[in-house]
Amino acid sequence: MPRIHRLAPDLANQIAAGEVVERPASVVKELVENAIDAGATRVAITIDLGGKRLIRVEDDGEGMEPEDARLAIERHATSKIARADDLGAIRTLGFRGEALPSIASVSHFTLRTRARGSQSGTEIKVNAGAIESVREIGAPEGTCIEVADLFYNLPARRKFLKSDVAETTQISRLVTQLALGYPEVGFTLTTSHSTGSGPGGRQLLQAPPAGSLRDRFFHLYGERPDLVELKKDAAGLHIEGFIAALGDQGPVRGSQNVFVNRRIVKDKTIAHAIIESYSVATIKERSPEVHLFIRIAPDRVDVNVHPTKAEVRFLEQSLVHEVLRRALGEALGRGRATEVQFRLEQPLAAAADPLPMNIPGVWAGAVVGNRWSPESFNPGSSNRESFNRGSPIPNRESSIPDQGSPIGDQGSRIGDQGSRIGDQGSRIGDQGSGIGDPGLKDPIIRPMIPLGQFRDTFIIAVDDEGVAIIDQHVAHERVLFELITERLTSGRLESQRLLTPILLDLSPSQREALRQHAATLERFGMEVEEFGGDSVRLSAVPAVLDPAECEATIRELTENLEGLDGGTRADEALRRIAATMACHAAVKANYPLTLDKMRYILEELRRTAYSSVCPHGRPVVLRLTRREIEKNFQRI
Numbered sequence: 001m002p003r004i005h006r007l008a009p010d011l012a013n014q015i016a017a018g019e020v021v022e023r024p025a026s027v028v029k030e031l032v033e034n035a036i037d038a039g040a041t042r043v044a045i046t047i048d049l050g051g052k053r054l055i056r057v058e059d060d061g062e063g064m065e066p067e068d069a070r071l072a073i074e075r076h077a078t079s080k081i082a083r084a085d086d087l088g089a090i091r092t093l094g095f096r097g098e099a100l101p102s103i104a105s106v107s108h109f110t111l112r113t114r115a116r117g118s119q120s121g122t123e124i125k126v127n128a129g130a131i132e133s134v135r136e137i138g139a140p141e142g143t144c145i146e147v148a149d150l151f152y153n154l155p156a157r158r159k160f161l162k163s164d165v166a167e168t169t170q171i172s173r174l175v176t177q178l179a180l181g182y183p184e185v186g187f188t189l190t191t192s193h194s195t196g197s198g199p200g201g202r203q204l205l206q207a208p209p210a211g212s213l214r215d216r217f218f219h220l221y222g223e224r225p226d227l228v229e230l231k232k233d234a235a236g237l238h239i240e241g242f243i244a245a246l247g248d249q250g251p252v253r254g255s256q257n258v259f260v261n262r263r264i265v266k267d268k269t270i271a272h273a274i275i276e277s278y279s280v281a282t283i284k285e286r287s288p289e290v291h292l293f294i295r296i297a298p299d300r301v302d303v304n305v306h307p308t309k310a311e312v313r314f315l316e317q318s319l320v321h322e323v324l325r326r327a328l329g330e331a332l333g334r335g336r337a338t339e340v341q342f343r344l345e346q347p348l349a350a351a352a353d354p355l356p357m358n359i360p361g362v363w364a365g366a367v368v369g370n371r372w373s374p375e376s377f378n379p380g381s382s383n384r385e386s387f388n389r390g391s392p393i394p395n396r397e398s399s400i401p402d403q404g405s406p407i408g409d410q411g412s413r414i415g416d417q418g419s420r421i422g423d424q425g426s427r428i429g430d431q432g433s434g435i436g437d438p439g440l441k442d443p444i445i446r447p448m449i450p451l452g453q454f455r456d457t458f459i460i461a462v463d464d465e466g467v468a469i470i471d472q473h474v475a476h477e478r479v480l481f482e483l484i485t486e487r488l489t490s491g492r493l494e495s496q497r498l499l500t501p502i503l504l505d506l507s508p509s510q511r512e513a514l515r516q517h518a519a520t521l522e523r524f525g526m527e528v529e530e531f532g533g534d535s536v537r538l539s540a541v542p543a544v545l546d547p548a549e550c551e552a553t554i555r556e557l558t559e560n561l562e563g564l565d566g567g568t569r570a571d572e573a574l575r576r577i578a579a580t581m582a583c584h585a586a587v588k589a590n591y592p593l594t595l596d597k598m599r600y601i602l603e604e605l606r607r608t609a610y611s612s613v614c615p616h617g618r619p620v621v622l623r624l625t626r627r628e629i630e631k632n633f634q635r636i
């Protein structure tokens with residue numbers, strides 16, 4: 001059994017360096033953090049060959065007296081904590097006293113420093129952890145540390161470094177983050193050209209001291225109209241930030257900078273809160289660009305949980321999560337209306353309670369005339385039996401106050417209008433008894449109240465369970481499909497004879513398909529016969545069909561039927577014909593509807609149990625549930 005022995009300090013430092021000093025960027029991080037802890041107002045960083053040849057960090061902070069300078073490079077020597085208690089509420093970036101000795105153990109290290117008010121400065125040179133020289137020098141107030149030839153004594157480590165460009169990128173990303181965390185501190189990042197290409201160095205970043213986080217942010221990132229500003233104080237947390245607005249592009253990936261008490265961290269709680277806020281707001285999950293600055297009392301967060309202090313642990317994780325989620329959600333809502341999640345309406349199972357005769361607050365909304373659609377319905381389509389019901393809504397114009405009337409007058413007119421609306425209400429009430437009629441075929445499904453149309457294509461409706469968007473064409477198609485198939489089971493569809501028969505030229509196989517299914521087509525109220533040559537003659541069509549649609553319907557039917565050979569079951573042919581007819585008979589998209597027509601479609605849809613898909617499999621209803629709405633308005 002080999003004897004246990006203490007490691008030489010150099011070796012111990014190198015082992016510590018393995019954790020703290022991973023790459024040039026980690027050296028820069030430790031040195032800049034020290035400068036910030038020393039109260040610097042300006043930090044100048046110079047790197048050469050991605051920091052592999054040289055890293056120099058100069059600051060105008062408080063500097064060190066000679067004695068402190070010597071201690072600084074000793075392991076576990078720190079000015080930042082003294083007792084175990086201090087670990088409970090750390091206010092500085094450093095606290096372990098490990099960085100300088102670790103870095104010095106794996107490089108050619110030079111420390112020059114002069115304490116504020118001191119006459120002279122100190123220079124200490126260390127090679128791979130061994131002190132080479134300590135001397136008194138003339139130096140500006142503050143501290144300058146040079147780290148040359150990082151890992152020169154650890155070739156295995158050096159091999160793992162990336163290209164100069166890659167290491168430089170890492171460093172500039174890190175300095176950007178540090179600069180975000182400390183707007184009041186001026187930063188410069190420069191490359192020095194030791195390779196001799198061109199005079200002087202190249203400035204990678206220059207950030208003069210800024211008056212606010214906002215100024216610093218826009219200095220570093222430019223004007224960013226795609227970001228939303230966030231500010232929130234809650235539960236002892238102060239949160240500021242700039243976060244990606246909900247764009248039109250869908251999912252976005254972007255850089256995420258999260259600071260807790262000005263320390264850059266990666267934290268699962270925070271990351272999750274971000275994902276959740278965005279996934280509530282948009283349908284797709286995204287990893288958005290987020291810059292978050294969180295301040296919390298130092299005793300409510302543990303920073304001593306990670307070797308490079310890149311993680312923290314919140315004492316009240318779920319609280320932080322919740323506050324953050326809300327702050328983000330609010331900010332996103334400000335940037336743009338929150339896009340709340342929709343889900344497909346599933347066919348409703350039998351609900352427990354009977355249909356309410358009235359839904360509080362919903363009827364009231366429905367009695368106000370439809371602002372989006374004209375009241376008159378295109379008379380050209382009056383042959384659609386679906387729209388034969390009269391409109392119970394009185395002429396809206398009559399209840400709108402005269403524009404040109406004097407104000408005094410208007411007042412009384414508005415009073416008038418009120419009573420008219422009352423009138424309207426009672427009329428709807430009448431009709432309501434029809435809609436809410438428990439005698440309906442399927443009274444357990446709640447009625448939806450149409451509010452209007454969106455883009456003349458979608459019906460917006462509400463019921464007690466939420467808001468629904470209904471594709472008017474698909475919904476009507478579904479309704480007609482049910483109607484057609486229902487009629488077929490009890491005989492045949494009503495037919496309308498055409499005054500002028502329609503002649504159609506079809507291919508032989510199309511004509512053959514029609515001939516094969518002639519009997520079935522007749523049940524649909526369709527009379528087709530061969531008319532010599534390529535022609536067929538259409539002399540009667542189903543009553544549900546607009547004659548203008550007949551030709552297109554027949555053409556589509558022949559295509560649908562062509563594929564069906566004699567062996568196909570007859571009901572499949574029926575189904576296809578019914579689907580094609582329903583599609584052509586249904587109200588189109590981009591077609592204005594009156595409230596009454598919408599009500600009709602919804603009512604008929606209710607009879608089909610709000611069928612969730614059209615005969616072609618397209619969804620009929622999108623639902624925004626009450627729960628989703630209440631959740632997003634933070635009412636639950």
Ligand SMILES: Nc1ncnc2c1ncn2[C@@H]1O[C@H](COP(=O)(O)OP(=O)(O)O)[C@@H](O)[C@H]1O
Pocket residue numbers: 030034035038059061062063064072073077078079080093094095096097098099100101142143
């Ligand atoms: N740039 C600097 N200016 C002034 N003092 C410094 C600077 N860098 C380091 N020090 C001193 O050296 C000590 C050791 O630094 P370091 O090894 O990074 O440990 P820590 O930052 O954890 O205390 C610090 O506590 C601080 O007193």
Ligand SMILES: [Mg+2]
Pocket residue numbers: 030033034093094095097099100
């Ligand atoms: Mg430190």
